[in-house]
Amino acid sequence: MxxxxxxxxxxxxxxxxxxxxxxxxxxxxxxxxxxxxxxxxxxxxxxxxxxxxxxxxxxxxxxxxxxxxxxxxxxxxxxxxxxxxxxxxxxxxxxxxxxxxxxxxxxxxxxxxxxxxxxxxxxxxxxxxxxxxxxxxxxxxxxxxxxxxxxxxxxxxxxxxxxxxxxGLTLDAGYLNRANHRNSSNNEGLAYGGKGNRREGTNAAGNPVLLDNAAITEDADDFFFAGGSYKLTNDLTAAYYYSELENIYKQHSTNLVHILPLGDNQSLKTDLRYARSKDDGSSIVDNKALGAMVTYSISGHGFGLGYQKMSGDTGFAYVGEVTDPFLVNYVQINDFALQDMKSWQARYDFNFASVGIPGLTFMTRYITGDNVERGFGQSEGKIWERDMDIGYTFQEGALKNLNVKWRNATARGNVAAGNNIDENRLIVSYTIPLM
CATH class of the missing domain: 2.40.160.10 (Porin)
Incomplete structure (x- = not known):
């Protein structure tokens, strides 16, 4: 320093x-x-x-x-x-x-x-x-x-x-009442950022359709959370959190992570998640979210398979705006958290340090989701997304610790307008230690 x-x-x-x-x-x-x-x-x-x-x-x-x-x-x-x-x-x-x-x-x-x-x-x-x-x-x-x-x-x-x-025990509790979002200079009141339900309605021709009822306009003055994690064994960690967005939802979240060493630079990681969300007096929130991710690692390689299922009268509940929901299939563009949606993920990671190139990493994944009801006479709603990240941190020389990352994503779907997207992000970052 x-x-x-x-x-x-x-x-x-x-x-x-x-x-x-x-x-x-x-x-x-x-x-x-x-x-x-x-x-x-x-x-x-x-x-x-x-x-x-x-x-x-x-x-x-x-x-x-x-x-x-x-x-x-x-x-x-x-x-x-x-x-x-x-x-x-x-x-x-x-x-x-x-x-x-x-x-x-x-x-x-x-x-x-x-x-x-x-x-x-x-x-x-x-x-x-x-x-x-x-x-x-x-x-x-x-x-x-x-x-x-x-x-x-x-x-x-x-x-x-x-x-x-x-x-081995970490306890965590807090209270929030304002948020400054990623592209803002102002602290604003909290809002709902999750997915609503889909209700029956009619189109201009009078035919029955399903209408998106995701918007919840009720302002939330307070957000409370309390929970923690406990390391049951060297390989097993359990966590639980209770949270409440005033007037909108109450949520119980659980997580179980197990890492099984297999020897010779090998391991099997299992990440299980379940959340139950209910309304808090003036909303329609009703969701059960189940997620599981299993990752096999060997000598710099990581092979992962994930599954996520939504059930209940609405999609997943979380605080807006653009907070990161605790979901297995929350990825670069989509969260795959619509009402009744089922989604699967296949992921591959590689750390080039294992072949003598420290600082270089690669990740790619494919997620597909379906079982979304679109309305009378319409086909099943589906979304898929493919992501790729390539990053490199310079290890020596004048550019030491400079990080460069390229993130690429393609998403397609028929659930709503705006599902079809091609995206690229290029991020260059460097931290100067002052003290």
Whole structure:
């Protein structure tokens, strides 16, 4: 780490020095501070294959992101105090009329904004192995997960407490009431992001059809979650979370992960997931989501098979906007979480370090889903998607630690307008350690 006086000054200015803390108490606060600046360059191209059903024939934008992360140490004493800071800046490099909507940049009239920014702070306190944070949070658990698949990450406002007092047991609970989305500078109220049901209706000719009733307009002021994970054995981990989006849904999520060592650089990983979602007073949410993923790994190769099934009166329930749902078949474009949908996944990974090329990785997968009712006289609803990721992190030289990733996806379906998409993403990122 580069611990220069300038870097320390930047970090302390961002955090806000607490002059009331005695010098000795400040020692760990300063010395344990970590700071880094990530430079993220992002090109996004999504080609809509059904031009008549979309406002734009494609979404194509290029932007530069700056992500400053500062995590202070803790003051000395039984209760240690600290502050974390997150500074985000996105700058438009290329966009234009008819090409917006990539999720990289916020809308600005008929185009995209030239830049946008956000500063988030979180106060934290630590007692033994228990940490409480209040303020700007990035979360990743079964109940809610901040999306980081565009230029800048999604963040939330609220509080979270994580405790690891017992070996192998992690307890996690929190409360959220605002969200700053991936292409926004403003914290907004929470909303529903999951799938609704399909109800009977009629078309212009008076013939019966099924109408999409996914939209839930009820605002949610609060989101609560509580749960944790426990390592039952060295190879088996169990997890459970309860979550509630006020007035919209209540959810129980369970997860069981088992890794069976097979010797000679081989293992078999089994990931089982089940979630039960119900309405919370003013919605139609009713969903049971079952998922399973089995992955066989051998000498850099990974072969995976997945299955996901939705049942109940609606699709899967999760917080909007564009949070990452805890689903086996949540992939680059689709989540395969429509009402009654069944989907299968085949996946292959390869780490080239096993053949003497460290830093180079490859992934490809194919997901197909069906059993979606489209309405009277219409064929069964189906969607398929094929993804491919190639990434390389430079290992030495002037470009050491520079990461380059190309993500490609093709999706086709007949469920709704916009199912037919070709997409490419090129991401170049580099993190500069400041402290």
């Amino acid at each position: 580069l611990k220069t006086p300038i870097a320390r000054g930047v970090a302390l200015a961002t955090l806000g020095a607490t002059l009331a803390i005695p010098t000795m108490a400040q020692a760990a606060f300063i010395e344990d501070t970590k700071a880094g600046l990530e430079l993220r360059n992002f090109y996004f191209n999504r080609d809509f294959r059904e031009v008549a059903n979309t406002e734009n024939s494609k979404a194509e934008e290029w932007a530069q992101g700056f992500l400053l992360r500062v995590e202070s140490g803790y003051t000395e004493g039984t209760v240690g105090f600290g502050v974390d800071a997150l500074g985000l800046l996105g700058v438009k490099l290329d966009s234009g009329g008819g090409r917006t909507g990539s999720g990289l940049l916020p809308a600005d009239g008929d185009g995209s904004a030239d830049d946008y920014s956000m500063l988030g702070l979180a106060a934290k306190a630590k007692v033994s192995e228990t940490v409480l944070k209040v303020g700007t949070l990035q979360l990743k658990n079964m109940a809610i997960s901040s999306s980081d698949s565009r230029l800048l990450p999604q963040t939330f406002q609220g509080a979270q407490i994580v405790s690891k007092e017992i070996q």
